[in-house]
Amino acid sequence: MASPHDLQFQEFEEAAELLSADPGASTLSTSASNTITTAAAGGGGGGGGGGGEEVKLELSEDEEGQEESSELLGGQKPAGGFWTFEYYQSFFNVDTEQVLDRVKGSVMPLPGRNFIKHHLRSSPDLYGPFWICVTLVFSVVISGNLSTFLSEMGNPSQHYRPQFHRVTIAAVVIFMYAWLVPIGLWGFLTWRQGAERQVGGYSFLETVCVYGYSLFIYIPTSVLWIIPFEWLRWTLIVFAMVVSGSVLVLTFWPVVRDDTKVMSVATVVTIVVLHTLLAIGCKMYFFQIAVHVPATAPTSPPLQITT
Numbered sequence: 001m002a003s004p005h006d007l008q009f010q011e012f013e014e015a016a017e018l019l020s021a022d023p024g025a026s027t028l029s030t031s032a033s034n035t036i037t038t039a040a041a042g043g044g045g046g047g048g049g050g051g052g053e054e055v056k057l058e059l060s061e062d063e064e065g066q067e068e069s070s071e072l073l074g075g076q077k078p079a080g081g082f083w084t085f086e087y088y089q090s091f092f093n094v095d096t097e098q099v100l101d102r103v104k105g106s107v108m109p110l111p112g113r114n115f116i117k118h119h120l121r122s123s124p125d126l127y128g129p130f131w132i133c134v135t136l137v138f139s140v141v142i143s144g145n146l147s148t149f150l151s152e153m154g155n156p157s158q159h160y161r162p163q164f165h166r167v168t169i170a171a172v173v174i175f176m177y178a179w180l181v182p183i184g185l186w187g188f189l190t191w192r193q194g195a196e197r198q199v200g201g202y203s204f205l206e207t208v209c210v211y212g213y214s215l216f217i218y219i220p221t222s223v224l225w226i227i228p229f230e231w232l233r234w235t236l237i238v239f240a241m242v243v244s245g246s247v248l249v250l251t252f253w254p255v256v257r258d259d260t261k262v263m264s265v266a267t268v269v270t271i272v273v274l275h276t277l278l279a280i281g282c283k284m285y286f287f288q289i290a291v292h293v294p295a296t297a298p299t300s301p302p303l304q305i306t307t
Contacts, residue, residue, distance in 0.1 A: 091205065094125040102128055106213040109246040115213070116206050116251055124205045129212020133178050136215055137170045139222045144286030146226050166286060177278050178215065182207040185252070185271070192259055201255060214247045218279065225287050233287065241279050245272050 105119040116124075149160050182204070189201040202210075221240040225233050248271050256264040 091124075091126040094123075094127050098123075098125070099128045102213050103216050106216050106247050107243060109243065109250055111250065114251055114254060115210055115247055116202060120206060120209060124203070124209035126205070126208070126212075129178060129209055129215075132212055132216050132219070133174050136219050136222070137167065137174055139219050140174075140282055140286050141166045141170050143222045143226050147228065147287050150226070150228055170282075170286070173278070173281070174215070177274070178211050179208065181274055182211045185267075188267070189252075189255060192256075192263065210248065210251050214244045214275075217244045218282075222282070225283065233283065237279055237283050241276055244279075245275050248272075248275060 102115075102119045105113075105115055109115070144166065145162055148163075152160055186202070186204045186207045189207075193201045217240045221236050224236050227233070249268060252271060253264075253268060256267045258264075259267070
């Protein structure tokens with residue numbers, strides 16, 4: 001069996017014989033690295049030394065992979081429809097470092113730093129918002145059940161029962177807020193962008209991504225709500241609303257500030273009010289204050305003595 005080295009020499013000898021017989025012929029050689037070599041000898045006289053020209057095109061497998069990666073990084077989405085798995089795969093193409101950077105940006109909002117411009121960088125994802133919402137659902141429900149258990153632990157007349165139906169309620173409320181509110185806001189900004197040319201806007205995926213990451217601060221806050229002190233709970237909820245609301249205001253104010261004064265102020269106020277209703281609603285429903293009513297001893301009616 002001939003070795004690859006012998007085959008290369010045999011190919012070279014056949015090419016040399018062909019060129020010696022016909023100077024105007026050309027040879028084509030391919031290798032494992034997709035290399036194409038074309039040699040053409042310029043015709044002179046019978047044995048005259050004409051000029052030679054060699055064109056070599058090389059494209060290795062690594063370069064092909066780099067070219068494909070550059071196309072994906074350039075923002076090209078898969079060609080499949082929205083019903084295919086490949087269509088949604090690009091929305092979850094994010095690494096741990098990017099997620100941690102975006103989480104850090106959502107809990108440390110700074111004036112003048114737009115969350116979309118400084119953290120998303122035209123590469124929004126759904127991985128972080130999805131798992132943040134899932135984690136928030138379970139953290140709110142579990143913390144609320146523990147809070148109820150601790151508040152009723154000293155009352156012998158109360159029997160604790162886990163309230164699993166709250167998982168469904170929390171999931172519906174949180175996911176509806178994280179999806180329906182961004183849809184409404186994105187649609188409104190798109191409409192205002194058509195009515196007022198100076199009004200900018202973000203993509204739908206960027207809007208959903210901002211709202212999803214802005215909810216992260218409520219995860220540690222909901223865990224601390226287990227502490228049975230109302231003044232501490234309200235302090236934590238105000239702190240979380242200020243931090244989370246600042247992310248939304250600092251992100252969307254540069255977009256709506258070029259609109260009319262009434263519309264810009266009304267848009268920002270609506271964003272803050274809806275965000276406040278979510279936080280206060282979760283606190284009031286899942287962390288209710290147990291009111292202990294002391295049981296009164298039954299009194300017997302006075303005896304009437306008749307003669």
